[in-house]
Amino acid sequence: MKAVLICIFFFVSICKGLVYFQPEQIHISYGDSPTQMVITWNTMDPTEDSIVEYGIGGLILKAYGNQTVFIDGGKESRMQFIHKVVLTDLTPGATYTYHCGSDLGWSEIFTFTAMKNGTDWSPRFAIYGDMGNVNAQSLPRIQEETQKGHFDAILHVGDFAYDMHSHNAKVGDEFMRQIQSIAAYVPYMTCPGNHEEAYNFSNYQARFSMPSSLNSMVYSFDIGPAHIIAISTEFYYFLEYGFKQVVFQYDWLEQDLIKANKNREERPWIITIGHRPMYCSNLNRDDCTNHETWIRSGLPFLNWFGLEDLFYKNGVDLEIWAHEHSYERLFPIYNYTMYNGSTEEPYTNYKAPVHIITGSAGCQEGREKFSKHRPEWSAFRSNDYGYARMTVHNKTHLYFEQVSDDQHGAVIDSIWMIKDQHGSYEN
Numbered sequence: 001m002k003a004v005l006i007c008i009f010f011f012v013s014i015c016k017g018l019v020y021f022q023p024e025q026i027h028i029s030y031g032d033s034p035t036q037m038v039i040t041w042n043t044m045d046p047t048e049d050s051i052v053e054y055g056i057g058g059l060i061l062k063a064y065g066n067q068t069v070f071i072d073g074g075k076e077s078r079m080q081f082i083h084k085v086v087l088t089d090l091t092p093g094a095t096y097t098y099h100c101g102s103d104l105g106w107s108e109i110f111t112f113t114a115m116k117n118g119t120d121w122s123p124r125f126a127i128y129g130d131m132g133n134v135n136a137q138s139l140p141r142i143q144e145e146t147q148k149g150h151f152d153a154i155l156h157v158g159d160f161a162y163d164m165h166s167h168n169a170k171v172g173d174e175f176m177r178q179i180q181s182i183a184a185y186v187p188y189m190t191c192p193g194n195h196e197e198a199y200n201f202s203n204y205q206a207r208f209s210m211p212s213s214l215n216s217m218v219y220s221f222d223i224g225p226a227h228i229i230a231i232s233t234e235f236y237y238f239l240e241y242g243f244k245q246v247v248f249q250y251d252w253l254e255q256d257l258i259k260a261n262k263n264r265e266e267r268p269w270i271i272t273i274g275h276r277p278m279y280c281s282n283l284n285r286d287d288c289t290n291h292e293t294w295i296r297s298g299l300p301f302l303n304w305f306g307l308e309d310l311f312y313k314n315g316v317d318l319e320i321w322a323h324e325h326s327y328e329r330l331f332p333i334y335n336y337t338m339y340n341g342s343t344e345e346p347y348t349n350y351k352a353p354v355h356i357i358t359g360s361a362g363c364q365e366g367r368e369k370f371s372k373h374r375p376e377w378s379a380f381r382s383n384d385y386g387y388a389r390m391t392v393h394n395k396t397h398l399y400f401e402q403v404s405d406d407q408h409g410a411v412i413d414s415i416w417m418i419k420d421q422h423g424s425y426e427n
Contacts, residue, residue, distance in 0.1 A: 020044030020045045021043055021045055021047055021102065021104035021105040022105040022107075023043060023083070023101040023105060023106065024173075024176075024177055025042040025173065025177055025180060025207075026039070026100060026107055026110065026180050026183070026184040027040055027180065027183030027184060027188045028040070028112055028183065028184060028187055028188065029187045029189060029208070029210060029211070030187045030189065030211050030221050032211050032212050033088075034092065034114075034115045035088065035091075035114065036090065036211075037096075037112060037114060037187070038084060038086050039052045039065075039084070039085045039086075039098065040083065040084050040208070040209050041082075041083050041107065042080050042082055042176070043067075043080070043081050043083065044080050046069075046081050047067065047083075047101075048102065048103075049064060049102045049103070050064065050066055050067050050083035050084070050085055050100075050102065051063070051064055051102055052065070052098055052099070052100045053098065054096050054097065054098035054099075055096065055098075056095070056096055063085050063088075064085065065083060065084050065085030065086065066083070066084060067081045067082065068082050068084075068206070069081060070202075070206040072168055072169035072199075072202070072203065073165065073199030073202055074165060074169060082206055082207065083100070090114035090115075092114055092115060092116050092117035093114060093115075093116040093117065094113070094114050095111055095112070095113045096111065096112055096114065097109060097110070097111050098110055098111070110184045110185060111185060112184075112185060112186065112187075113186075115152075115223060116224070119225045119266050119267055120224075120394075122224060122392060122393045122394065123152045123153065123226065123392050124150060124152050124391045125151060125152065125153055125154065125155055125389065125391075126145065126150075126151045126155070126387055126389055127154075127155040127157065127273075127388040127389070127390055128156065128322070128358055128359070128360070128388060129156065129157035129158050129159055129275060129321075129322020129323065129358065129359040129361065130159040130193070130322050130325055130359040130360065130362075130363055131156070131361035132159075132160075132161055132362065132364055133161055133162065133171060133174050133178060134162065134364040135362045136362045136363070137361070137362035138361040138362050138385055138403075138405045139178070139179075139361070139362070141387075141409055142154075142182060143181045146181075146186055147181070147185060150389075151186050152186065152187075152223070153186055153187045153189055154182060154186055154188045155189050155190075155228075155320070156189070156191075157191060157193075157321065157322040157358070157359070158192055158193025158194070158195075158196070158233075158275030158276075158322050159193035159196070159322065159323070159359070160172075160175055160190075160193070160195065160196060161174070162195055162363050163195045163196070163198065164195075164196060164203035165199060165202075165203050169203055172203050176207060189210065189221070189228075190204075190208050190210065190216065190230070191217075191230040191231060191232060191274060191275060192204050192232050193233075193234065193275035193276075193322065194234055194237065194276070194323070197238055200241050201215075201234070204216065205217070217235075217249075218248075220260070224392055225266075225268060225394060225395045226269040226270075226271055226392045227263070227269065228271050229253070229256060229260075229270070229271070230273050231249060231272060231274040231307075232274070233276040233323075235249055236294045237276070237294065246299065247305065250310070253310060254310065257310070257314040257316075261314060261424075264315075264422050264423060268317075268422035269317050270314070270316045270318075270422070271319075271320065272316055272319045272320065273321075274295070275322055275323050276288065276295055276321065276323045277321035277323060277324065277355065277357050278295050278296035278307070278308055278319070278321075278355065279296070279330060279333065279355055279377070280324050280328060280357055281328065281370055281371050281375050282324045282326060282328075282369065283370055283371050284324075284368060286323065286324065288323070288324070289371075295308075296308040308334065311353055312334050312352060312353065312424075313424055313426055315422055315423045315424045315425055316353045317398070317417065317419065317422060318398070318400075318417065319354070319355045320357075321356070321357045321358075322357065324368045325365060325367050325368040325383070326367060326383040327356075327359075327360055327382045327383070327384070327386065327402045327412075327413065328356070328370075328378060328380070328382075329354075329355075329356050329357075329379045329402075330354065330355040330356070330379060331346050331377050331378075332347070332350035332352040333352055333355060334353070334425065338377050339352035339425070341418075345418075346379070347416065348416075348419075349418065349419055349421075350417075353425075356388070356400065358402060360382075360385050360386055360387075361386070362385050367383040367385070382402070382412055382413065384405070384406040384407065384412060385404070385405045386403045386406070387402075387403055387405075388400060388401065389401050389403060396420060397416060398416070398418075399414070400417065401414035
C-alpha cells in the first residue's frame, strides 16, 4: 500500500512538472532517554524511506524512521510528509555529523552534540517566545551564537511564525526553514502558544517531536542538574477543544512534580516553561493583567486547576513565560506577596517561585507597553527586542540574563539564583 501511495504521488507530481523529495525544515529534539536524539524534517512528496546517516570521525551509521501525512486545515488542504527518525545509544557528550533524507534526495550536512551524562555539568540555553517570520529581529544573533556552540538547547516558549497555519500553512513552512539554521544543530524544545490554536493546534502537533509526549503539548525532560517541564497554558483558553485536557494536564503535572521531588538530590532545579504568564504589568487587556488569572487561580467561577498553588507546594524554582512582547523579571512571588531571600539578595535562598517573561524575540505585532507605575513585585522590565540566556551552573547556582538586540547584544538584566536547599515552600 505504501509503495502504491508513493507511485500515485510521484505520477501526479511528474504530471505537474514538480517533484519535491528534498528534505527541508530540519530540526532536532531530545528523545525519551538521554542517549536519544530525534531528527525531524519535511518533504512535499512521499519517499519510500526516512533515513538519517550519522557518525563520529568518519564512522557512518544508518537509522530508519517513518513518515506521516500532514494535511493542513486550510482551504487548499495542503499535504506534506513529516519524517521522524530516533537515533539511539548515542555517546554522551559526543558530537555527531549527520544528514537526512532518502535515495531520492539528501539534506546538507549538520552536527549535533548528544546530551552529556549525569548531573555534574552546566547546560546552557537560549530562551524566547513570540518569534515570527516578519520582524524576527533577534534571529540573526541567536543563529550566530548557536552555530558558535554557545547553547546546548533552545527553549521556544510559544507563538511561532504568526501563524504556522496562515496561507494554507505556507507561513509555517517558511518559519521552519527559517529556524533550521538553529534547530538543526541544537535541540529545539517548545511549548504551544495562542497563535498555534488553529485546527486544534494541528500544525504545532504535527511539526514538533517532544520527548515522552503524544502531541508535544505537555512533557518534561532532565538535563544536567535541572528538571524542565513544558506545559500548555492554552488548554485553559480554548475549552472548545475539551475540558478534559485541563484535567489531564493538571493530573499529569501533579505526578511529574511528585516524581521530580523524589529526585531532588540529583536534579534540584525544577523549571517550567509555559506561554501565558500568571503575572505581568503590561498596559493591555491580557489575562495576566487581571488579579485572578486563569493560569494562576484556575478556571473562572470554579477556581479549579490553578497552577500557582501546585507550583508553590512542589517548590518550583523558576517559571519562564512569554506572550507579552517584552521582558519582565519578578521578585520571588506567591499570591502577590514577595518572598525574597533578603533585601540585599532577593534571589538567594528565596521562598517562592521566580517568574520571568521573555516574549520579545520579534514579530509583526510589535512591542508591548508597560503600565505607568511598576508594581513592587516587578524587579525589572524592558520592551527592547531580545532573548534570554540561562546557564544552570550546578545544584545551587543558576544564572539568567536578558540580551537586547536593540542595543546590539548588550546584556540589560541579569541575576544569580542561589539555593542551598530546594523543595516545597510550605515547609
